[in-house]
Amino acid sequence: xxxxxxxxxxxxxxxxxxxxxxxxxxxxxxxxxxxxxxxxxxxxxxxxxxxxxxxxxxxxxxxxxxxxxxxxxxxxxxxxxxxxxxxxxxxxxxxxxxxxxxxxxxxxxxxxxxxxxxxxxxxxxxxxxxxxxxxxxxxxxxxxxxxxxxxxxxxxxxxxxxxxxxxxxxxxxxxxxxxxxxxxxxxxxxxxxxxxxxxxxxxxxxxxxxxxxxxxxxxxxxxxxxxxxxxxxxxxxxxxxxxxxxxxxxxxxxxxxxxxxxxxxxxxxxxxxxxx
Numbered sequence: 001x002x003x004x005x006x007x008x009x010x011x012x013x014x015x016x017x018x019x020x021x022x023x024x025x026x027x028x029x030x031x032x033x034x035x036x037x038x039x040x041x042x043x044x045x046x047x048x049x050x051x052x053x054x055x056x057x058x059x060x061x062x063x064x065x066x067x068x069x070x071x072x073x074x075x076x077x078x079x080x081x082x083x084x085x086x087x088x089x090x091x092x093x094x095x096x097x098x099x100x101x102x103x104x105x106x107x108x109x110x111x112x113x114x115x116x117x118x119x120x121x122x123x124x125x126x127x128x129x130x131x132x133x134x135x136x137x138x139x140x141x142x143x144x145x146x147x148x149x150x151x152x153x154x155x156x157x158x159x160x161x162x163x164x165x166x167x168x169x170x171x172x173x174x175x176x177x178x179x180x181x182x183x184x185x186x187x188x189x190x191x192x193x194x195x196x197x198x199x200x201x202x203x204x205x206x207x208x209x210x211x212x213x214x215x216x217x218x219x220x221x222x223x224x225x226x227x228x229x230x231x232x233x234x235x236x237x238x239x240x241x242x243x244x245x246x247x248x249x250x251x252x253x254x255x256x257x258x259x260x261x262x263x264x265x266x267x268x269x270x271x272x273x274x275x276x
Contacts, residue, residue, distance in 0.1 A: 003097045003158070004030040005080045006070035008061070012084035013041040020049040022088050030075050036061040042084075063154065064170035064177040071161055071169065083155040086112070086202040096158050096198035102136070106164065106190035107182055109157035110198030118203040120258045121265055124249045126203055128242060135194040139186050146233035152182035152192065156200045163190060176221035183228045208268060215269040219276025239270070 005028050009016060023031055031050040035043055037058045046053045054073065056066070071079055078097050082088070092110060099108030111130040114123045129151065137149050157178060164170075167184050170177050182192045206214065222228065222235055229235060243266060250256050 002030075002076040003028060003078045003080055003093055004032060004074035004076040005082060005093065006032045006034065006067070006074060007082050007084055008034045008036070008066050008070070009038060009042050009046065009084045010036040010058070010061070011038050011040050011042060013038075013045060015085040015087065016042055016045050018087055019082065019084065020045065022090075023093065024049060026088075026091060026093050028093060032070060032073050034066055034070060034073075062172055063175060064173035064180070067170045067177060071159070071164060074161060077161050078158055079161050080156075080158040081154065082200070083202070086155045086200040088156070089199040089201075092156075092198045092200060096156070096195055099158065099193040099195045099198070100160060102191065102193075104138075104189075104191045105136070105193045106160050106167075106185040107152060107157060108193040108195055108198075109153040109178075110200060111194075111196045112153065112155065112200055112202045114203035115201055117205070119205045120250075120253075120255055121262060122203045122205055124246055124262075127249065128245050130194075130196070132196055134196045137186065137192045137194065139189065142232060147229070147235055147238045150179050150183035150186060150192075150228060150232050152178035154178040155202050156198070173221065173224075175217040176225065179221070179228065180225055183225075183231065187231060208265065211265055212268045212272045215272035216276050218269075219273040222273075223276060235273075 005023055020031065031052060033046040033050060033053045035046065035053065035055050037055060043053065067081060070081065078100055080093055080096060096108055096110050099105055112126050114126045137145065142149055154177060163185070164181065167188060170181060173180060186192060246262050250259055250262070
């Protein structure tokens with residue numbers, strides 16, 4: 001299956017090269033880089049691997065609209081969006097593309113595994129969000145999955161271009177464009193496929209301040225798109241399940257000494273979400 005890969009970049013010289021090497025090894029012919037006026041060597045690295053490098057003004061970057069631009073540039077029906085710091089395992093792009101064998105699949109996203117230097121909080125988040133089994137999610141499973149049904153990834157996800165365009169494309173969003181599009185696709189009768197065999201290494205060790213600011217954005221997103229909670233269920237229900245999973249993880253890994261850190265971060269996230 002022919003695949004286009006779109007990578008929005010900004011100051012990505014530390015991680016972009018290994019990502020592009022992996023894509024080249026997979027034989028991906030249509031690699032599109034959309035850069036937001038990086039001042040480091042990002043553009044030089046990108047141009048060494050592809051002639052499809054586009055520069056937009058930094059202030060023009062938007063999580064939703066920049067992905068629409070990528071869809072328009074893509075020459076293939078299946079379009080994979082990767083962030084500049086997601087490093088795929090061998091053949092992960094092709095494996096993810098195979099998720100579209102069923103005609104009702106509009107979106108597929110792969111599994112994220114944490115980097116070796118990930119803190120325990122970040123490790124658990126990946127294990128919680130990306131289990132070791134695949135799931136075909138459809139609207140009739142709403143009672144089983146609740147809000148989790150609309151979960152998606154902005155770091156490693158693929159879209160059926162024609163379907164996304166028919167749904168109106170991505171809208172202007174500074175955060176949550178992945179969840180928005182998954183929710184919209186599900187609401188309109190399409191499937192979202194989580195493919196655990198398509199793997200990237202991707203994680204962040206956020207500081208407390210960064211964690212707080214991130215969940216301000218999460219809260220703003222769900223308030224601006226309140227139809228998602230009405231359709232799939234309240235975010236607080238998923239929050240309770242997440243906290244329970246954290247405790248189970250710490251017990252299983254024998255790392256209960258991390259519990260105070262987990263509690264502090266959870267409180268910060270909750271407060272930030274409510275303040276948004």
